Amino acid sequence: MAREKTAPSTQPIGVGEPLLSIRGLVTEFATADGVVHAVDGVSYDVYPGETVGVVGESGSGKSVTVMSLLGLIPQPPGRIAGGEVLLEGRDLLKLDPKELRKVRGKEIAMIFQDPMTSLNPVLTVGDQIAEAITSHAQVGKDEVRRRCVALLELVGVPNPSDRFDQYPHESSGGMRQRAMIAMAIANQPKILIADEPTTALDVTIQAQVLEVLAAAQRETNAGTILITHDLGVIAEMADRVVVMYGGRVVETGSVDEIFHSPKHPYTLGLLSSLPRPNVDMERLLPIPGNPPSLINLPSGCAFHPRCHLGEGRSSCRTEIPPLHQLGDGRHSACHYHDEMSEEAARVERETGTTIEGENP
Ligand SMILES: Nc1ncnc2c1ncn2[C@@H]1O[C@H](COP(=O)(O)OP(=O)(O)OP(=O)(O)O)[C@@H](O)[C@H]1O
Ligand SMILES: [Mg+2]
Structure with a gap:
């Protein structure tokens, strides 16, 4: 199609x-x-x-x-x-x-x-x-x-x-x-x-x-x-994508950037929980936990209770990450966006998929 x-x-x-x-x-x-x-x-x-x-x-x-x-x-x-x-x-x-x-x-x-x-x-x-x-x-x-x-x-x-x-x-x-x-x-x-x-x-x-x-x-x-x-x-x-979580924008980028090299753990979570051809359903990684309460939003980064990258890091619990500009129309609201390539590689190993550099 x-x-x-x-x-x-x-x-x-x-x-x-x-x-x-x-x-x-x-x-x-x-x-x-x-x-x-x-x-x-x-x-x-x-x-x-x-x-x-x-x-x-x-x-x-x-x-x-x-x-x-x-x-x-x-x-x-x-x-x-x-x-x-x-x-x-x-x-x-x-x-x-x-x-x-x-x-x-x-x-x-x-x-x-x-x-x-x-x-x-x-x-x-x-x-x-x-x-x-x-x-x-x-x-x-x-x-x-x-x-x-x-x-x-x-x-x-x-x-x-x-x-x-x-x-x-x-x-x-x-x-x-x-x-x-x-x-x-x-x-x-x-x-x-x-x-x-x-x-x-x-x-x-x-x-x-x-x-x-x-x-x-x-x-x-x-x-x-x-x-x-x-x-x-x-x-x-x-052409371009805005990813929202808990009432906030957490990532923006071109459709290729979002699918090939997500810069927010939530986006990566969405991609790795997506059923696709050639991927066993058992190897999908659903995002753990539940969507946040919008009445009592988690402190700091609202995604931190569900985030592998943020585990044990106090900044994720205490500081709301700003929307870092990474390029033209490219933003990530993750304190550790520069660790996302390794994070994507970890998810690839666990799911047997390729995210970084994959064709959508
Ligand atoms: N009239 C309202 N009174 C109280 N809360 C509301 C009202 N309208 C929306 N909300 C709340 O605002 C939040 C955001 O809702 P919104 O409809 O924008 O979500 P959404 O991202 O469009 O979700 P969906 O994918 O289910 O359509 C939800 O928690 C919803 O319950
Ligand atoms: Mg809606």
Whole structure:
């Protein structure tokens, strides 16, 4: 299922201005058990035309990060306690709800996991795509219909003129997700956010929908944030990767760097617990322990209770590691990132796999 990746970005990574820049974002939720530190100082950039894959265990803050920049966090119980999110220099966190509504759907579009929750069941698919267009631009009725049918065609919906008049429940999950993608790109957004876009679909349909997403991105040249648990999807789709753990970014790099030479023990853990061809299941190394509590995050490096590299080292328990810059767009939040080659070699010996220098 090799897909030709889009050019990493129209500009070399780290050069020029990012389209979207998330800086030190902090989002918390007040709950009966205490404050949930869902997003704790997250920073990453998105350049035009590139796909940034965001990966991390359930509850690591992947969705809350993007919901925060879209103004979709319920407040209360949520609170954006710090940071900025610059879209071409404008801080989205400072916009009022009306201004933000204009940005949503026009400049930034979102594709969610389950289209049934984001499509309105009482409106036809065509009406909903049409509304996405007419709510941001004045376009005549015939022109709107023509554009909608062209969009449905682009996302591979067969007989698009007939589908235009159907209701969401008359389509399969895969077709609904294609319609969502059509709606998302209807206004040529600058940023496309896809949060687990294929998780709810059958495996065979997943590949098709990813193809459609890639085509939609090529068509719009949108900078894309693709959130997924699935490292296979990341390998297939992403140009760059952001790895999150416990509400923080722990590593960033190109997809090749992340897969070939991870610089954070958590990323290495994700890679070595990934089932792959030619690797016995018994030799996989699951990450020991459980995801951290976001109410009582472990002190120092939040990953330290599960980390082989940090065992017995007090700095890991006491000092939150900064996100060390290792190169252009390359970061690691590990105190001992310079020991990662040996650590990867150890894991290779234990699992019989090759991580360092391996082809993804
Ligand atoms: N409305 C809310 N009230 C309280 N806590 C919340 C709320 N929304 C999210 N959280 C918490 O914020 C944390 C981060 O959630 P988030 O949805 O960003 O995780 P995620 O990385 O997207 O996980 P998944 O892979 O399961 O989608 C979780 O612990 C979650 O329980
Ligand atoms: Mg999520």
